Amino acid sequence: MTVSEIQAILDVTIDGDFGPVTTGAAEEALGVVRLPDLILPDRIRRIQRILGAQVTADGILGPVTLAALGQRLRPHTAEPGEFATLIAATAEAEIGVSEEGGNNIGERVNTYKAATWLDPEKPWAWCAAFVCYCVKQALLKQHIQAFTRPRTAGAWDLETGWASGKYGQVPGARIIRKPSLARRGDIVVYTFSHCGIVTAPFSDGYITAVEGNTNRAGSREGDGVFKKYRSSSKIRSLIRITQ
Numbered sequence: 319m320t321v322s323e324i325q326a327i328l329d330v331t332i333d334g335d336f337g338p339v340t341t342g343a344a345e346e347a348l349g350v351v352r353l354p355d356l357i358l359p360d361r362i363r364r365i366q367r368i369l370g371a372q373v374t375a376d377g378i379l380g381p382v383t384l385a386a387l388g389q390r391l392r393p394h395t396a397e398p399g400e401f402a403t404l405i406a407a408t409a410e411a412e413i414g415v416s417e418e419g420g421n422n423i424g425e426r427v428n429t430y431k432a433a434t435w436l437d438p439e440k441p442w443a444w445c446a447a448f449v450c451y452c453v454k455q456a457l458l459k460q461h462i463q464a465f466t467r468p469r470t471a472g473a474w475d476l477e478t479g480w481a482s483g484k485y486g487q488v489p490g491a492r493i494i495r496k497p498s499l500a501r502r503g504d505i506v507v508y509t510f511s512h513c514g515i516v517t518a519p520f521s522d523g524y525i526t527a528v529e530g531n532t533n534r535a536g537s538r539e540g541d542g543v544f545k546k547y548r549s550s551s552k553i554r555s556l557i558r559i560t561q
Contacts, residue, residue, distance in 0.1 A: 320334070412426075525553070526546070
């Protein structure tokens with residue numbers, strides 16, 4: 319496997335150069351704790367150790383390392399429901415993250431925003447960015463057959479743009495208008511231009527969701543990632559990805 323092929327799987331710029339950006343994406347996909355202060359060869363050695371005994375941890379990105387990395391990252395078809403479960407688990411792992419240093423910014427918040435088309439360093443509402451991040455991480459962790467993932471910063475645009483195929487084909491996406499059909503791992507889009515990830519199914523007129531850019535009061539202009547209970551009357555649509 320070539321560097322360019324690995325970059326395509328990792329969803330980074332395809333330039334044939336296994337530099338810091340590609341290395342960081344590989345670390346994230348393999349679950350390696352990122353230590354960006356290390357020089358690049360040392361970071362590659364840490365990746366090589368994860369890949370197993372067949373790869374020598376010499377810090378050199380040769381054909382054996384590329385083949386092993388490609389095998390680990392190679393896309394496969396997920397079992398029914400597996401991908402949705404991973405999206406929900408990704409969202410739940412982020413509960414408690416807060417903005418730092420001002421409104422709509424912070425180290426972790428900017429990581430979510432980097433999953434969109436917009437400049438992550440600038441302050442802007444990030445509920446949709448959180449959803450984009452969760453889907454991106456599920457793709458990287460599960461290595462399922464790729465599709466056009468969401469990169470929009472607009473909550474309603476998740477439905478009217480991305481899931482509707484405006485930005486590319488999303489063959490596994492289904493838009494659902496009936497809140498009572500909500501399942502774990504669905505993307506929920508609200509009537510008040512906000513969104514999140516469903517983590518528990520519809521019950522007694524409510525869903526449970528994890529949302530970014532909210533707060534304990536349930537604002538769409540909050541300062542962190544919270545678990546929220548929302549009335550079905552506030553739900554505009556559900557987006558289900560079946561892979």
